[in-house]
Amino acid sequence: MWAFCNINLLVYFMLLYSYFSSAAPSPLYSTSCQLQGQFHLNGMHKAGDVVLGGVFQIHFFSVFSDQSFISEPQEPTCYGFDVLGFRQAQTMAFAIDEINRNSNLLPNVTLGYSLYDNCLKLGIGLRAALSLASGQEEKVVLDETCVGTPPILGIVGDSSSTSSIAISTVYGLYRVPLVSYFATCSCMSDRQKFPSFFRTIPSDAFQVRAMIQILILFGWTWTGLLVSDDDYGLHAAQSFQSDLVQAGGGCLAYVEVLPWGNDQIELQRIVDVMRKSTARVVIVFAHESHMINLMEEVVKQNVTGLQWMASEAWTSAAVLQTPHLMPYLGGTLGIAIRQGEIPGLRDFLLKIRPDLQHNNSYGNSIFWEDTFQCRFAPPPLGWVEAGGALCTGNEDLENVESELLDISNLRSEYNVYKAVYSLAYALDNMLQCEPGSGPFSGHSCGNLQRLEPWQLVYYLEKVNFTTPFGDQVSFDENGDALPIYDIMNWLWLPDGRTKVQNVGAVKESFKGEELILDEDKIFWNFESKQPPQSVCSESCPPGTRMARKKGEPECCFDCIPCSEGLISNKTDSMECTSCPEDFWSSPQRDHCVPKKTEFLSYYEPLGICLTTTSLLGTIICAVVLVIFTYHRSTPMVRANNSELSFMLLVSLKLCFLCSLLFMGHPSLWTCQLRHAAFGISFVLCVSCILVKTMVVLAVFKASKPGGGASLKWFGAVQQRGTVLALTCIQAAICTAWIVSASPAPHKNTQYYNDKIFYECVVGSTVGFAVLLGYIGLLAILSFLLAFLARNLPDNFNEAKLITFSMLIFCAVWVAFVPAYVNSPGKYADAVEVFAILASSFGLLVALFGPKCYTILLRPERNTKKAIMGRGTTN
Numbered sequence: 001m002w003a004f005c006n007i008n009l010l011v012y013f014m015l016l017y018s019y020f021s022s023a024a025p026s027p028l029y030s031t032s033c034q035l036q037g038q039f040h041l042n043g044m045h046k047a048g049d050v051v052l053g054g055v056f057q058i059h060f061f062s063v064f065s066d067q068s069f070i071s072e073p074q075e076p077t078c079y080g081f082d083v084l085g086f087r088q089a090q091t092m093a094f095a096i097d098e099i100n101r102n103s104n105l106l107p108n109v110t111l112g113y114s115l116y117d118n119c120l121k122l123g124i125g126l127r128a129a130l131s132l133a134s135g136q137e138e139k140v141v142l143d144e145t146c147v148g149t150p151p152i153l154g155i156v157g158d159s160s161s162t163s164s165i166a167i168s169t170v171y172g173l174y175r176v177p178l179v180s181y182f183a184t185c186s187c188m189s190d191r192q193k194f195p196s197f198f199r200t201i202p203s204d205a206f207q208v209r210a211m212i213q214i215l216i217l218f219g220w221t222w223t224g225l226l227v228s229d230d231d232y233g234l235h236a237a238q239s240f241q242s243d244l245v246q247a248g249g250g251c252l253a254y255v256e257v258l259p260w261g262n263d264q265i266e267l268q269r270i271v272d273v274m275r276k277s278t279a280r281v282v283i284v285f286a287h288e289s290h291m292i293n294l295m296e297e298v299v300k301q302n303v304t305g306l307q308w309m310a311s312e313a314w315t316s317a318a319v320l321q322t323p324h325l326m327p328y329l330g331g332t333l334g335i336a337i338r339q340g341e342i343p344g345l346r347d348f349l350l351k352i353r354p355d356l357q358h359n360n361s362y363g364n365s366i367f368w369e370d371t372f373q374c375r376f377a378p379p380p381l382g383w384v385e386a387g388g389a390l391c392t393g394n395e396d397l398e399n400v401e402s403e404l405l406d407i408s409n410l411r412s413e414y415n416v417y418k419a420v421y422s423l424a425y426a427l428d429n430m431l432q433c434e435p436g437s438g439p440f441s442g443h444s445c446g447n448l449q450r451l452e453p454w455q456l457v458y459y460l461e462k463v464n465f466t467t468p469f470g471d472q473v474s475f476d477e478n479g480d481a482l483p484i485y486d487i488m489n490w491l492w493l494p495d496g497r498t499k500v501q502n503v504g505a506v507k508e509s510f511k512g513e514e515l516i517l518d519e520d521k522i523f524w525n526f527e528s529k530q531p532p533q534s535v536c537s538e539s540c541p542p543g544t545r546m547a548r549k550k551g552e553p554e555c556c557f558d559c560i561p562c563s564e565g566l567i568s569n570k571t572d573s574m575e576c577t578s579c580p581e582d583f584w585s586s587p588q589r590d591h592c593v594p595k596k597t598e599f600l601s602y603y604e605p606l607g608i609c610l611t612t613t614s615l616l617g618t619i620i621c622a623v624v625l626v627i628f629t630y631h632r633s634t635p636m637v638r639a640n641n642s643e644l645s646f647m648l649l650v651s652l653k654l655c656f657l658c659s660l661l662f663m664g665h666p667s668l669w670t671c672q673l674r675h676a677a678f679g680i681s682f683v684l685c686v687s688c689i690l691v692k693t694m695v696v697l698a699v700f701k702a703s704k705p706g707g708g709a710s711l712k713w714f715g716a717v718q719q720r721g722t723v724l725a726l727t728c729i730q731a732a733i734c735t736a737w738i739v740s741a742s743p744a745p746h747k748n749t750q751y752y753n754d755k756i757f758y759e760c761v762v763g764s765t766v767g768f769a770v771l772l773g774y775i776g777l778l779a780i781l782s783f784l785l786a787f788l789a790r791n792l793p794d795n796f797n798e799a800k801l802i803t804f805s806m807l808i809f810c811a812v813w814v815a816f817v818p819a820y821v822n823s824p825g826k827y828a829d830a831v832e833v834f835a836i837l838a839s840s841f842g843l844l845v846a847l848f849g850p851k852c853y854t855i856l857l858r859p860e861r862n863t864k865k866a867i868m869g870r871g872t873t874n
Helices: 002-023 083-100 122-134 161-173 204-218 231-247 264-276 288-301 345-350 364-372 412-431 453-460 605-630 635-639 642-662 668-702 716-740 765-788 798-821 826-857 864-868
Strands: 043-046 050-056 059-063 077-081 111-117 154-156 178-180 197-199 222-228 251-258 281-285 307-310 333-337 464-466 472-474 484-492 498-509 512-517 544-548 557-561 583-585 592-594 596-598 744-748 755-761
Touching: 043 083, 050 083, 050 122, 050 412, 077 364, 083 111, 083 345, 083 364, 083 412, 111 122, 122 154, 122 161, 154 412, 154 453, 161 178, 161 197, 161 231, 178 412, 197 412, 204 231, 204 281, 204 333, 204 484, 204 498, 204 512, 222 231, 222 264, 231 251, 231 281, 251 264, 251 288, 264 288, 281 288, 333 412, 333 498, 412 453, 412 464, 412 472, 605 642, 605 826, 635 642, 635 826, 642 668, 642 716, 642 826, 668 716, 668 744, 668 755, 668 765, 668 798, 668 826, 716 765, 755 826, 765 798, 798 826
Parallel strands: 050 111, 050 154, 154 178, 178 197, 222 251, 222 281, 281 307, 307 333, 596 755
Antiparallel strands: 043 111, 059 077, 333 484, 464 472, 484 498, 498 512, 544 557, 583 592, 744 755
């Protein structure tokens, strides 16, 4: 916003200056209505029915005398001939000459021109524009009737955005059309502020987006930005920063404003910033005069290894393409104005001749002197003596190498050509209007006798034509041309020569901005011959996330590995994402893998050992059962209640077999069956032991006088009934437990995050506790009874074996409870299986080991006398 304020103030003071300089020392008013006391403006003129104005940069520099305000201000001195600016002015003259020779465009109308040199100074360019709008120098502005065509109907220019803003601010007040060929500031797309501004060059907004696309393509996320200290550079910087954030294309390591002139201290500071920065890519929105001063300091500090990106203002600057600068600027990528062809232009340029008699060929003589290194008389003092030649005007232009005649790379000239034809086509369309059907008030049309510049603006907005080169020319609602740019690359050839080659283009399409780039053609000025890396921080690989560094741009970050259970499967992830419930992060944290599933399997070593032990116990029980069945008539078997012994062996076999239900993948029926089978089997086993103990006590009591009735009330039927009753109680407990809160399979992820333990949850802790408590109650009761009968005579010595077996049984299950509670997953099942097997083996060995030993190895003790304690034994 401040830029516009400065421009408006500048325009205001220029108008005041123009007023006072024209009023003094002559009288304020003149009877001839003639501009008085003007500065002499260098220009070229050609008369015509309609005159078009033009402002071009024919000199690089200008010098103003000191303003003492005690004498009339002196005219500024322009120096530093700009061949390209002169060729742009000649292109306008050629286009007008070509239009005048075209019978199909503006028939019966002759176009004229007034072209001025702005000397690359805002004040001179604005002065020229005001002179064009008010009338040519020292000429009557309008006749006494104030009727006729205006001094100029439109203007082509200026070459800079700042000058175009100043001129268009004034011209917009009177709707005088201004068609620029080189002003790219996106600020001028504001139709409210610049209602009569048009341009044949895309705005910087499109150029900025094109550069950002190139940055994204090569992954350059850390770049520096240099801009000129004018509207062109400052608006480009603002647009670049905002668009870069929206596109997510990276960050700017620094933004520096290049000073006007050769400010050595500021240039040293800027180059020092570039040298110390880690950004390897430097983007420059500035004019070639800025780059000349900057590169002198770059060479002085020997700052190499940079990839330069040029705006259209200096992409084609031949003054920078020298062997001295190419070690630093080689490989530059630049956005360039669309290249075009203008047939016949070279022949027109060859006809240039100096005309010292008239002022309508300004620049021709200067060009002549610059090309042939001569001077027209009178030459500067000492010129001839120093060996300088005098110009004759007859030198052969075709035999000299001049940049003017090199029309192989017409870019800004092509824009000038299109700007002139835009005005011509708009004027032609206006003059073809049929009275009564016009677009103006009362359906009127514009006519040659009363042309108004604002009428031409209406037709400029609708102009649409195709150049001989095949490009379509039209303007959008903001006065901007169809956006298209060429992408150029500065090639440094082995022989030291330089070449600017076209490596692509960027244009507007229905898909948006379309970038076409031939990467194989690009010359990279690095030892690797590959694009450089320009990032603040290296990309975070999959498996990590980006963590911003405090106080630094978002492109500077650390890569933090994802935590367990979280992954990032793409580069530069901002966050790590959680894996699904049944998945876990891979060791690299870059993808999710199914969690390992664990349960007490038959195929793992632990499961194999437990299964083998279980089957071994079952086999032993079967062998013992066979032994007892075979020797059922022997005293050893008959003396120890053979029926209960057989039931006990069957129950132990069931205990061994029920342990197999605790292995394998849990399912609903196995979860329900395992605890029921375990509880009922052990109750049956302990019930048999309890009844056997009770039988021992009953027999001992019956052996005493008067104790025979005890056996009567505890016979075989009562023994079976007691075992059945005690077992049915456990069956009822299991049934109630399963019905109320059934055990069920469960995926347990609490112990290990990367594993799933398949286990059976008990459903009801109370039910499980009652089941175990009932078994424990019977076991304790059996132990107490057996303990009381331990000192009975030897013929009743089974009580000792029962006592020992119950001691083992109780010890195992007492140790089971804390081990089971603290064991995770499959290990809890393993603990329970181990407890089942240990207690079962304890009962089997303690109760049946000595008996089998006697039956098989000491048959002499398996007699009635030995059992009754009457036999002699060794």
